[in-house]
Amino acid sequence: MKDYLLIFRADFSKMLNSSEEEKKAMTQKYMDWIGDIANKGNLANQGNRLAPTGRIVSTGNLVTDGPFTETKEFIGGYSMIKADSYEQAVAVTEGCPVFILNGKVEIREVMTI
Amino acid sequence: MSMDEYVLIFRHEDGQKVASPEQMQIWMKQTMDWIGGIAAQNKFVSGTGLPFDGAKVVGHNGVVTNGPFGDIKETIGGLITVRAESVDEAVEFAKGCPVLQGEGNTVEVRKVAKNDGTH
Amino acid sequence: MHNQDIIPHLFRTEFRKIVAVLCKAFGIENVNMAEDIASETFLSALETWPYKGIPENPQAWLYTVAKNKAKNLLARNSLFADKIQHGVKISVPENDEIEIDLSPQNITDSQLQMLFAVCHPLLSTEAQIALALRILCGFGIDEIANAFLSNKETINKRLFRAKEKLRTANIKLEFPPESEVSQRLQPVLTTLYLLFNEGYYSESKDTILRNDMCLEAMRLTRMLIDNKQTSIPQVNALLALMCFHSSRFKARKGANGEIILYQDQDETLWNTELIANGIFYLNRASVGNTISRYHLEAGIAYWHTMKEDTEEKWENILQLFNQLLMISYSPVAALNRTYALAKVRGNEIAIIEAEKLNLTNNRFYFTLLGELYTPIDKNKAKQNLLRALAICTTQPDRQTIQQKIDKL
Numbered sequence: 001m002k003d004y005l006l007i008f009r010a011d012f013s014k015m016l017n018s019s020e021e022e023k024k025a026m027t028q029k030y031m032d033w034i035g036d037i038a039n040k041g042n043l044a045n046q047g048n049r050l051a052p053t054g055r056i057v058s059t060g061n062l063v064t065d066g067p068f069t070e071t072k073e074f075i076g077g078y079s080m081i082k083a084d085s086y087e088q089a090v091a092v093t094e095g096c097p098v099f100i101l102n103g104k105v106e107i108r109e110v111m112t113i
Numbered sequence: 114m115s116m117d118e119y120v121l122i123f124r125h126e127d128g129q130k131v132a133s134p135e136q137m138q139i140w141m142k143q144t145m146d147w148i149g150g151i152a153a154q155n156k157f158v159s160g161t162g163l164p165f166d167g168a169k170v171v172g173h174n175g176v177v178t179n180g181p182f183g184d185i186k187e188t189i190g191g192l193i194t195v196r197a198e199s200v201d202e203a204v205e206f207a208k209g210c211p212v213l214q215g216e217g218n219t220v221e222v223r224k225v226a227k228n229d230g231t232h
Numbered sequence: 233m234h235n236q237d238i239i240p241h242l243f244r245t246e247f248r249k250i251v252a253v254l255c256k257a258f259g260i261e262n263v264n265m266a267e268d269i270a271s272e273t274f275l276s277a278l279e280t281w282p283y284k285g286i287p288e289n290p291q292a293w294l295y296t297v298a299k300n301k302a303k304n305l306l307a308r309n310s311l312f313a314d315k316i317q318h319g320v321k322i323s324v325p326e327n328d329e330i331e332i333d334l335s336p337q338n339i340t341d342s343q344l345q346m347l348f349a350v351c352h353p354l355l356s357t358e359a360q361i362a363l364a365l366r367i368l369c370g371f372g373i374d375e376i377a378n379a380f381l382s383n384k385e386t387i388n389k390r391l392f393r394a395k396e397k398l399r400t401a402n403i404k405l406e407f408p409p410e411s412e413v414s415q416r417l418q419p420v421l422t423t424l425y426l427l428f429n430e431g432y433y434s435e436s437k438d439t440i441l442r443n444d445m446c447l448e449a450m451r452l453t454r455m456l457i458d459n460k461q462t463s464i465p466q467v468n469a470l471l472a473l474m475c476f477h478s479s480r481f482k483a484r485k486g487a488n489g490e491i492i493l494y495q496d497q498d499e500t501l502w503n504t505e506l507i508a509n510g511i512f513y514l515n516r517a518s519v520g521n522t523i524s525r526y527h528l529e530a531g532i533a534y535w536h537t538m539k540e541d542t543e544e545k546w547e548n549i550l551q552l553f554n555q556l557l558m559i560s561y562s563p564v565a566a567l568n569r570t571y572a573l574a575k576v577r578g579n580e581i582a583i584i585e586a587e588k589l590n591l592t593n594n595r596f597y598f599t600l601l602g603e604l605y606t607p608i609d610k611n612k613a614k615q616n617l618l619r620a621l622a623i624c625t626t627q628p629d630r631q632t633i634q635q636k637i638d639k640l
Contacts, residue, residue: 005161005163007189045159048118048120048194048225048226049225049226050120050223050224050225050226051223051224051225051226053223053224054200054221054222054223054224055200055203055204055207055221055222056219056220056221056222057204057207057208057210057213057219057220057221057222058213058217058218058219059213059214059215059216059217059218059219060213061208061213063204066221075122075221075223077226078192080161086167086169089169090169090171090177093171094175096171098173099172099173099174100173101173102173103173104170104171104172104173105170105171106168106169106170106189107168107169107170107171108163108164108168108189109163109164109167109168110161110162110163111161111162111163111164111191112162142547142551145551145554145555146550146554146573146577148554148558149550149553149554149555149557149558149569149573150585150588152554152557152558152561152566153557153561153565153566153569153570153585153588153589154566154588154589154590155561155566157557157558157561160558
């Protein structure tokens with residue numbers, strides 16, 4: 001089995017303006033989905049959710065505020081899974097709550113640093 | 114001093130670029146020295162390298178496309194998690210990232226969210 | 233071997249075997265009883281051998297006496313139990329025909345199982361090391377106290393609490409199931425690693441004792457390697473590391489007990505046989521796809537066995553330290569990484585990195601900065617060495633720092 005990183009991309013700006021209940025429901029959906037992966041023995045690392053604010057450092061050490069949540073492919077978080085192949089990794093993404101937000105899951109094979 | 118975790122995401126302007134093995138080796142060493150310097154301050158948490166080839170993206174209706182090259186052309190080359198006292202300290206770490214030697218590349222600095230339901 | 237030396241020698245090698253086998257027979261909760269029987273056995277030897285002469289097979293004699301003492305105790309115990317119902321203090325198996333098997337196989341198995349029991353994750357690391365020294369290595373209480381720079385009372389208390397924990401946690405003498413071996417080996421390896429370091433880095437003046445601790449850590453690690461089930465790459469890497477380090481045992485301390493830094497060591501004092509053994513075990517460790525901290529530290533130690541400064545050597549050491557720090561931070565590794573960085577990329581870059589380390593209560597931090605500044609800025613070099621001197625606690629090391637200041 002290899003490790004694959006799942007990167008959750010979506011326009012999260014809608015989420016930021018949603019009610020506490022909606023946020024809670026979304027978190028619950030995510031926990032159910034990831035819990036299911038863990039149950040099957042396919043979870044390598046739950047990963048992190050990322051706060052919506054941050055900085056971008058560019059060449060020449062230029063620092064800008066951002067990133068911008070209204071970007072359609074804004075990164076909301078990531079998790080690491082174990083799978084035998086890309087095909088199996090794709091199957092694991094089924095039911096990921098990021099799809100509710102019309103988002104995407106980027107699947108990347110991991111190289112150990 | 115309270116520490117938060119920050120994720121530094123390496124964004125390459127052009128993920129299709131092919132580097133020579135020698136160039137790759139130099140980058141690898143530079144990256145390891147950069148991370149080693151952060152780890153020597155006991156501020157490294159974890160790291161993941163992401164090779165460019167063979168990535169897939171799954172869309173909301175189950176559509177699978179090859180490569181991470183969607184609306185944004187950039188390709189993520191890897192990410193590391195660090196401990197820092199502030200976003201500014203995390204930005205200082207990011208400034209040393211060898212990825213920034215490539216024109217147009219950026220490092221995105223993001224604070225790891227606590228479990229406060231803001232996802 | 234002289235006659236007066238034979239009992240202490242046998243004590244060191246046989247005491248632990250008798251204790252392990254008796255614990256295997258009676259359960260580890262009766263470790264005190266096992267130790268008492270083993271001690272009484274040696275007492276009997278001390279009482280009889282000087283008059284009757286040393287038996288032809290001293291080892292067999294000790295085993296027979298230990299076996300008889302155990303059986304007598306069992307008989308007394310059941311008599312006691314018969315007379316005072318429910319008042320039994322030692323709960324040993326009821327069967328009088330209990331087998332005390334002192335075959336080489338059972339001795340080895342019992343010791344290995346004892347190693348797993350003593351290094352049980354429920355016990356504190358401190359307790360694990362003290363128990364290992366006492367039960368697995370047969371060290372005396374005063375020796376353990378000396379090694380920890382502590383006193384007998386503290387060590388006795390520590391051992392008492394550790395044994396209580398073994399009993400209350402109902403820890404059994406058995407091999408972990410195959411699927412758990414790798415996981416259960418982790419605390420075992422940590423304890424062996426610390427046991428070795430305790431001997432290697434101890435500030436105790438007793439060189440023989442320190443050497444013995446290192447040898448014992450290596451003996452126990454080798455036992456794991458000789459057992460097929462536990463000879464995983466990590467264990468081989470740990471033994472390789474121990475071999476490389478101990479190859480410099482003679483060279484790293486001066487006549488007054490002061491530490492002689494690597495670059496100042498006389499390499500003719502390095503033990504080439506141990507270096508060769510280290511390479512052998514490091515090769516055996518290089519299978520599979522897990523790189524543990526022991527692999528990385530053994531790799532670093534391997535490159536250090538080459539005295540000549542080459543770019544390849546320091547580049548490799550630097551990269552190994554980078555990886556080591558990523559999986560396991562320690563101030564020592566951070567300082568050594570910075571030293572390697574200076575060798576590869578120059579002092580200026582290393583000074584910038586060193587000043588970020590924030591180890592201002594560490595005397596080695598200031599000696600390192602002192603050295604890095606020496607070819608660049610004598611004033612700053614002196615300032616740093618003076619700060620090192622101010623927080624240095626041992627006389628021999630103060631002298632070494634003072635010499636560096638005088639040389640400036």
